[in-house]
Every structure is written in C-alpha cells, then in structure tokens.
Amino acid sequence: MMKDCLIIGAGPAGLSAAISAAQNGVDVTVIDEFMKPGGRLLGQLHEEPDHVWWNGIEEAQKLFDEVLNQSIDLKLGTSVYHIEKANDNWLVHTNEGIYRGKTLLVAAGAAERSIPIPGWTLPGVMSIGAAQVMTNVHQVKPGHNGIVIGINVLSLAIARELQLAGVHLQGIVLPPEHLLTKGVSHPMDVFQSLLHLTHLAPSPLLKWGGLLAGKSAFIQRLSLQMYPKNGFKLWNISVQMKRVVTEIVGHEQVQGVKTADLTASGDIVPGSERTIPVDFVCIAGGLYPLVELVGVAGCPFKYIPSLGGHVPIHDERMKTPVDGLFVAGNITGIESAKVAKAQGHLAGLSISEALGKLTENAEIKRAIEHIEKTREKALIQFHPDIKKGRKHMETIAADFQKKEVSGQ
Ligand SMILES: Cc1cc2nc3c(=O)[nH]c(=O)nc-3n(C[C@H](O)[C@H](O)[C@H](O)COP(=O)(O)OP(=O)(O)OC[C@H]3O[C@@H](n4cnc5c(N)ncnc54)[C@H](O)[C@@H]3O)c2cc1C
Numbered sequence: 001m002m003k004d005c006l007i008i009g010a011g012p013a014g015l016s017a018a019i020s021a022a023q024n025g026v027d028v029t030v031i032d033e034f035m036k037p038g039g040r041l042l043g044q045l046h047e048e049p050d051h052v053w054w055n056g057i058e059e060a061q062k063l064f065d066e067v068l069n070q071s072i073d074l075k076l077g078t079s080v081y082h083i084e085k086a087n088d089n090w091l092v093h094t095n096e097g098i099y100r101g102k103t104l105l106v107a108a109g110a111a112e113r114s115i116p117i118p119g120w121t122l123p124g125v126m127s128i129g130a131a132q133v134m135t136n137v138h139q140v141k142p143g144h145n146g147i148v149i150g151i152n153v154l155s156l157a158i159a160r161e162l163q164l165a166g167v168h169l170q171g172i173v174l175p176p177e178h179l180l181t182k183g184v185s186h187p188m189d190v191f192q193s194l195l196h197l198t199h200l201a202p203s204p205l206l207k208w209g210g211l212l213a214g215k216s217a218f219i220q221r222l223s224l225q226m227y228p229k230n231g232f233k234l235w236n237i238s239v240q241m242k243r244v245v246t247e248i249v250g251h252e253q254v255q256g257v258k259t260a261d262l263t264a265s266g267d268i269v270p271g272s273e274r275t276i277p278v279d280f281v282c283i284a285g286g287l288y289p290l291v292e293l294v295g296v297a298g299c300p301f302k303y304i305p306s307l308g309g310h311v312p313i314h315d316e317r318m319k320t321p322v323d324g325l326f327v328a329g330n331i332t333g334i335e336s337a338k339v340a341k342a343q344g345h346l347a348g349l350s351i352s353e354a355l356g357k358l359t360e361n362a363e364i365k366r367a368i369e370h371i372e373k374t375r376e377k378a379l380i381q382f383h384p385d386i387k388k389g390r391k392h393m394e395t396i397a398a399d400f401q402k403k404e405v406s407g408q
Pocket residue numbers: 008009010011012013014031032033034038039040041043044045078079080081107108109110111112128129130132154157158287290293328329330331335336337338340380
C-alpha cells in the first residue's frame with residue numbers, strides 16, 4: 001500500500017514528525033527496529049537546572065499517546081536494510097517486507113564511537129550507552145563496581161544515572177593516548193571541552209570556577225596544574241582528568257583496570273601505575289550521526305565535526321537535495337532529545353507542505369524559531385560549536401540549491 005510518508009525511526013524526531021504530519025492530514029507509517037517507541041529517550045533521566053526531572057520514559061509515553069491518538073501506523077520490531085526509489089516513490093526494504101511512500105523521512109538517530117583499549121574485548125566491557133540501556137531500559141545493573149573511560153557530556157550524564165540506580169563507580173577517567181583518541185585523551189583538551197558544561201555543575205563554586213577559567217588561558221593552565229590527582233567530585237563521582245586507564249585486565253571477565261596518573265601536560269607520572277579492581281568498564285567515545293540509510297537513499301554529505309561527523313546535506317526545513325527525502329534529529333547533528341523533537345515537528349510540517357497539505361508558511365517559520373530557542377536553552381550540549389555547525393550546513397545547503405538551479 002502506498003503511503004504519503006514513511007518515517008524511519010520512532011525516536012523523538014521520528015514520532016514528532018509523524019504527529020505534526022498526521023495533524024495536517026498526511027497518511028504516515030513509522031518504522032522502528034526496537035520493540036518500543038521512543039528511541040534513545042527511553043534511557044534518559046536528567047535533573048534540569050530548575051530541579052525538574054527530565055524522564056525520557058515519560059516523554060516517550062507522551063509522544064506514543066499522541067501517535068495512538070492520531071491513529072498513526074507504527075511498525076515496531078521492523079529493521080530497515082535498504083532504500084530505493086522507483087517511479088518517484090520510495091521503497092523501504094525491511095525484515096517485514098517492502099513499504100512504499102511518496103516521501104521519506106530518515107530519523108535514525110546516532111551511534112556511539114568506540115575507543116580501542118588493551119583488554120576491551122573482555123566480557124564486562126561495554127559502551128556507556130549500553131550501560132544506560134541495561135540500567136534504564138531493561139532495569140538490569142551492568143555490575144556493582146565500575147569505572148567509566150572517557151570524559152564527556154554523555155559519560156557525565158550516564159554516570160549520574162548509574163549512581164541513581166545504586167551502582168558504585170570508581171570514577172570517570174581518560175582513555176590512553178593514540179591515533180583514535182586525539183582531542184579526548186589529553187588533560188587540557190578535556191578540561192577545555194568541559195568548560196562549556198559548567199552550567200551542569202551542582203555546586204556554585206564549580207559553576208563560577210568554570211566561568212572564570214573559560215575566559216583565560218593562564219587560569220586554565222593554572223587550574224589544570226592545581227587540579228587534584230583524585231579529581232573533583234560531581235554528584236560525588238570523581239572526575240579524574242589527570243588519570244588514564246592503560247589496560248583493562250581479567251581472565252574470563254573484567255577484574256580490574258591498570259591506571260596511571262598524568263601530569264598537566266599529559267605525561268605519565270613514573271611510579272604512579274596501579275590496578276583498581278572493578279567488575280565492569282564503560283567506554284565513552286562520543287556519538288556520531290547514523291547516516292548509512294540516507295547514504296543508500298542517494299543523499300550527499302558534508303563532514304562537519306561540530307555536528308558529530310558526516311551529516312546529510314539539508315536545509316533549515318529539514319529537506320535534503322534528493323526530491324522527497326527529509327531528515328531530522330541526531331542524524332543531522334548530535335544534540336539533545338528536545339532539539340530532536342523540535343526538528344521532527346518541523347520535518348512533519350515540511351513534508352505536509354511538500355505534499356500540498358500545508359500552505360501556511362508562518363507555521364513553518366515558528367517551528368524553525370522553536371528549534372533555535374530549544375537549542376539555546378538545552379541543558380545538554382554535545383558540542384560547544386553546534387550553532388556554527390548548523391549555520392555552516394545552512395550555507396552549504398543554499399550553495400547546493402543554487403548550483404542545482406543553475407544546472408552546474
Ligand atoms: C547511546 C546514546 C545515549 C544517549 N543518551 C542521551 C542522554 O542521556 N540525553 C540526551 O539528551 N541525549 C542522549 N542521546 C542523544 C540522543 O540521540 C537524543 O537525545 C535523541 O534521542 C535523538 O533523537 P532521534 O529521534 O534523532 O534518534 P533516536 O532517539 O536515536 O531514535 C532513532 C530510532 O531509529 C531507529 N532506527 C535506527 N536505524 C534503524 C533501522 N535501520 N531500521 C529501523 N529502525 C532504525 C532506532 O531503533 C531508534 O529508535 C544519546 C544517544 C545515544 C546514541
């Protein structure tokens with residue numbers, strides 16, 4: 001059966017798009033390989049600065065209720081493995097057969113980067129996202145006494161979630177320096193990347209310290225030199241910017257990690273090596289947009305590090321240069337769930353417009369403004385230069401369009 005619109009991904013972006021499109025009379029099918037709707041929302045639990053908790057399971061339920069309310073067709077447990085275009089329509093190949101649509105929105109989200117570390121194949125070593133899914137989605141503790149390797153916004157947020165679930169953490173430490181850990185293994189690089197997160201700090205002292213250090217290279221160097229060996233405590237979890245894990249050890253499963261202290265300039269302090277016993281290890285290497293499906297659909301890409309890597313070219317209305325192909329959410333750049341939801345809302349409107357079911361431009365304009373406001377207020381910023389990255393993409397999309405129009 002031919003649908004007006006197929007949406008791949010039932011995360012906040014895909015579900016919001018389905019809702020706003022359906023509200024405009026678009027006949028939508030949403031496809032997702034997981035057995036529950038919500039995408040990565042299902043693992044999220046954060047306390048906002050105003051002390052209100054962001055409970056991803058509740059947010060996913062609200063979207064799901066609206067999907068039911070709009071009688072949107074939702075295919076769960078359905079994995080997409082190929083996309084093609086025939087006679088101007090999209091054919092989406094899945095393990096449950098082929099779906100057909102006039103327009104296609106890909107909202108497949110993001111994936112985690114791994115960091116190779118000696119011993120990382122031992123049972124008990126997992127990505128930080130896997131620990132989040134075990135703990136918050138399946139309600140199974142990943143272990144009793146763990147350590148997190150990789151200091152970034154996601155590892156800080158999930159470490160807090162593990163702590164709330166009653167899991168003990170030895171701390172959050174750095175990965176060893178090698179080709180794949182450039183920018184995330186040197187104490188100064190990590191220190192600078194954390195300065196834009198000082199608003200997350202639970203104590204006013206850390207907040208003010210961060211603001212002050214952010215303004216001066218001298219204060220940054222001094223702060224790092226004085227930074228305690230055992231780290232500072234965030235929610236009582238020690239964040240150790242001057243400690244590195246050099247190896248994960250164990251016989252049939254993780255039994256410990258070998259660590260060493262680092263100087264402010266990133267050199268190992270001789271004689272500081274020791275083994276810390278742990279029963280699980282989380283590796284946090286950051287996120288990148290999951291773009292393979294849009295690649296298969298023929299969409300061109302641009303590499304923009306502040307958006308998380310290779311991203312599909314798209315304009316501010318979420319439209320790609322491929323006719324009838326739209327994108328929304330983390331596939332367009334790594335940001336928080338609230339931004340993904342706002343982008344999904346806009347994509348649903350753009351799809352309605354493309355299908356001739358929405359003529360009111362003002363609604364689209366409001367949706368674009370809403371994304372910007374949401375980004376402005378987002379608690380979790382994965383990259384400090386996200387706004388520059390978004391602007392860069394807008395320019396690329398505009399140039400692309402000009403070339404297409406002039407036939408170059
Ligand atoms: C491991 C991890 C942890 C995260 N934790 C947080 C956090 O704590 N807080 C936060 O603000 N942000 C977090 N994020 C960022 C998060 O991606 C956004 O918050 C938000 O969920 C993005 O929404 P989305 O709709 O773009 O993608 P998602 O929420 O990721 O949804 C994408 C959906 O697409 C489906 N999908 C993908 N490929 C296919 C396919 N081939 N076939 C069928 N279905 C497919 C997936 O099953 C998924 O349900 C996390 C991201 C990851 C990867």
